[in-house]
Amino acid sequence: MAFISKLKQGFGSTFSFFADCWAEMKKVKWPARKELISYTIVVVSTVIFVTVYFAILDLGISELLKIAFE
Template structure:
């Protein structure tokens, strides 16, 4: 049990050391990345909504 506690502590210590090495984005970069993600989500949502309407209409035409 004692060794597992030491291993767990070592894991968190090593993780913290790795996080200190990360180059975090600045405010301008973060804003840019956020805008890209939002635009991508909106585009994909519109794409699938249009695709859903088209497939729904095709199914409706076939089943009537």
């Protein structure tokens, strides 16, 4: 019986955890559609910028290494 008691205790704390998570999620102020679109545009443009920057940097370093070791 001690095992079943421990098992109930373990699942009780798991259910309690998810109940607490749900209560916290209700407190979150979710962005409006317009805000979400603008945030998405900022993130995507930043990712594109950083990708292009590192691609150019990589190509430059590759060319320098080709010149140096040929």
